[in-house]
Amino acid sequence: MAKHTGRGFAAIEYPTGMNQNGDPSQAWIKVKPDGRVDVFAGTSDIGNGSKTIQSQIVAETIGVPYEWITYDNSNTDSSPVCTGTFASRATFVAGKAVEKAALEVRGRILDIAGKELEIDPGDLEIVDGEVVAKGAPQKKISVPDVAAAATWGHGELITGTGAQLKPYAAIVDPESGRVDLPPHSAISYAACAAEVEVDDETGEVRVTRLVQCYDVGKAINPTLVEGQIEGGAVQGLGLGVLESCYPFYPSVEHRGGEFGTYLAPGMEDLPSIETIIIENPSTDGPYGAKGIGEMANNSQPPAIAAAVFDAVGVWVTELPITPERVLRALEAREGGDGGPRRDGKKVVFDEELSVNAVSSGGVRFEVPA
């Protein structure tokens, strides 16, 4: 039995929001006569927690308790447009739309409070559900009283709408791929170190530790950020060493049609996970947030591949890094066939996988000599 440990490292970046089209999210908010706040948005909560995050943004922006918020994303009759929950956009783009709507509501509350208190709205602020005069905290009126005054006294509805739209970024030069505007809303960054244990006789790889760092811009809710990072880490582990729809790709034979034969990571696969959060605020996101939902599974596979090399000295560059691939690589190396081919200043890995080896000439990868 020969088990080897290894460490690997990777650093990545990932764009928030869709790349190449207008990407709208909209929201509207109304305030009930007792000051409670109803938010309508079309963002599906797929477990990512957008109901929570967007409610927090509204509570913070207006200045009322989180518990006062009701959030309705249940249907397309009551909710305005949101293209959806993908592209790491639910906080960054849709959250911004909600923030804008909440700012409008805040302005309406201050206007009416100003009339009630006979103070210029610009001299008022909202703190914990109360509108108070800046510098004169004894002059105040509660948001519920403002909402009641609006409804019964002024005959007004306190409401707000918000829309966030990233302008269309066109590829102005298809030859070079040059764009006229950034095709993303922000870029997030992460790095990951992986530790593995590799059995050089069975080829089995066990990921034992993942240490990760994410620049999240601003953690609107740190617990939910952790949830995204940890869930992503285990999906990245699945990508790295377990999962494949086609175990004999490109063949379509022996696909797994159940959990026993499709190798989704289980609790037993969980490595030790440590995470470091950096908060370098974005310019466009709500409260400086960036979108990190998707990138959370991107850094582990290359870190694991490097760790496997560190452990047993072979590069496995087809994912997942199955026991069979490790064994085949080890065997190739023992047969004197594992390393790269050196040709002048060229160091050429994986020649047998290249289109140059497989295609009869329809597509080539030409590298200048």
Place this chain on the structure above:
Amino acid sequence: MNLTVNGVEHDVASAPLTSLLDVLREELGITSPKAGCEQGGCGACTVLVDGEARRSCLLPVGALDGAEVTTVEGLGTPERLSTVQLAFTHHYAAQCGFCTSGMLLAAHAYVEHGGSDDRAEITEALGGHVCRCTGYVKIIEAVAAAARGDSFDLETTAASPGMTNIGGVR
């Protein structure tokens, strides 16, 4: 045949080879057990049968005459959450919520049977349950906390172990 579900006795009309999952969801309208795979592979349908965690998609109801079944509806109510329900809330152990009912019942059985807060032991007990959202970290934390008998503040949620925030960096 008879089935007691969450303390209420039911006369079941479904054919004996119908799965317990189908009886609960389609005949009795108890929808917390989920049809995640109907192959016994994911644990989203797990319920307690006479106190033991069982995959309800694998049990023919004909084998269960007189059995006592507990689903999440029988664990606690929003006003009076059970220990594992409190733990899952405080530790943010549910994201999309689809695996949660099965996880909770497995966790409940584990704690009731005197399970410890040891990660390996928890994994042994809950290891057949799939969660695709959480990466299992917070689920294990929640079960461990419930096993320890922690008390839970529902106004806030717990940080994961091994988390550091170093704020803004030049």
Place this chain on the structure above:
Amino acid sequence: MTASADVLLPRSPDEAVEAFGDGSDVTVIGGGTIVLPEITYGRLRPTRAIILTAADLAGVKRDGTTVTVGATTPVAELVDLPAPVGPCAANVADGEIRGQATLGGNLCAGEGAGAPRGDLQGALLAVDAVARSAGAGGERTEPLADFLANRRGRLLLDVSFDAPAAGAFVALDRPHTHEYTTMAVSVARRPDGTVRIAVTGAGTHGQRLPSAEAAAGDPAAAGEAALADVAPQDDALASSWYRTKTLPVLVRRALAELKEAS
């Protein structure tokens, strides 16, 4: 499909045997872990089914060194049995499945769609288990290997074996949810010192490895010899190539563990 099935719930072993008859056109349900999904997915449409839950066929009995395990004993109740049987049982699927799945289901399972089934077959072959079954021609007690070869039309009643002097179990370990065993090797030393070696996952069902047994004194040689006894398959979990590469490793490791256990 299921609504029209004639379902019997025998209350004793005799009732079970009678209900089973000659086994034609009968679907037997022990723990349900294999059969129920087949019914739910519409691939199995029983006309007659026997649910064995109440048939009093469960339980582990020890008589001196002889262990007898009833057919509907849950796999979970086997985990404390001597190696290789206990560790093999502990390696089956997960805790909840082990609580539901039965010995009989594990031994009578048909071929899996994409992965080996019947983990316990290898372990029980290694301890020279004998199977007692009913069906056409009446009750029969025979070596497990013979039962496995001719299990169609048989209702397993129990399995007996003499606890080995020592045993070991080694499996390929690639954890994932609802884990199926890719391949596993069980070894046992009988009181007379001879060694039995069996594998699960190198063919459609568990099998002894006589060539490896003949070379058991030299673990490395036994490992290589094992390849003469098998024709491993490709499936969703591994290729034939990979199983061929790792079977010698598992045999060697199991024999090394056996040596330590002796």
Place this chain on the structure above:
Amino acid sequence: MKAVGARLPRYDGVEHVTGRTTFVDDVRVPGTLWVKALRSPVHRADVKGLDTSPAESMKGVHAVITWRDVPLLEYGHLSALGIPADEPLLAKDDLRYKGQPIALVAAEDEETAQAAVEAIVLDLDEQEPLLDIRRAFDADAPVIHQWGNWYPHFEAEMDRRQIRKGDVDWAFEHADTVVQGVYRPAAIEHVPLETQVCLVVPEANGRLTIYSCTQALYFSLGVVAAHLQVPLNKLKLVGGTVGGGFGGKVDTATETMCSLLALKSGRPVKWRWTREEEFLCSSTRAPWHMEIADAVTKDGWILGRKMLTLHDSGAYARFSPYGLTKHSFHHTGAYTIPNLSFDGYVVFTNRVPTTAMRGFGVTSVSFATETHMSRIAEVLGLDPYEIRLKNANRIGDTSPNGVVYTDPSTVPTIQAIADAMGRELPADHRTMSRQPREGSLLPEHLVAQLGNPEEH
């Protein structure tokens, strides 16, 4: 109290732990019919005959639909962006992947629906499938798609996504070493715990209420309305609470077909995919083939990169052209490489169409470029942290497609990991920042690529 930055409890947390969250499959409407699909049994075939009458005449069957029942048969996932459609909602003349839906049945119960599906008569002429994207361009490869074997509709009707920056020939000429490798991540399943599911209720006022597990309510609303050729206010999508998605539920996989069945039968219909359908017939993350050659100097500068990407799209285009574009824009990873030549193709094969999944388009390129980076470090005998810090994106650097980086955090994230792993970095690497390049970190070859961060 502060709401932003606080560890507040999940908005729907108590619903989740009490089992009261209502997912689509938990909605109960009396009189709901069950739906089952006839799916292609083969990877590729021409359809010679399709006779649904045996199913239609079965007791308990209320509606059967085929391509003939769809007002607008082809509507692309990216049609709204002007990208042409290629995929029929239900197969018409040919079958391009095993599991492709051909006909759907709505019946009183699941068993009847399944029996009706099995009664449909399908006459096929099986064809050789194309499965290896590396062979798709060969003269003797079977042609499996109406557009040819690769997507031909990028801007200016180019048949590939192309990036050109700087002078890649100069880079390879001036390199000390050229490191070349191939990277092939697999297709994987999204594995949401909730399988694809939809319930459509025809309302008395002529509207349809569509209970959907979509990740994208308005996107799916648009897709259904387009196929049905109805205005948006004829449809009400109900959803927003999804049992996991990970990208797979951006596809509008069930809503349109169930709407057609509800209209045809006049009854509520529900279609819940089995886990086996989810594993074998639902769209997947794409497999990719990436080849990289980097022109590097012995002290670790990456002067230039040549890259070829083949994106295995499966049988139809869906979101793949968009995914490849995103991929191309990020093919230098977190580093600044001034001279680039990238060619990428969306290639069709006879496997399940691929779609968006967490990290769409970039997960693949992150794996390739980062593994390649580790290899370069190994080949040159350099420290994997230090070589990365040196080439890391800095404020004022430009991306492959010419965007100026304004707030890259590559340097601090790498430093944080080095710290956590107890890795002693040399002093000059420890004090690096993301601020604009200067001094030894701004060698001649990186000057021309610089942009003005104020402009973006």
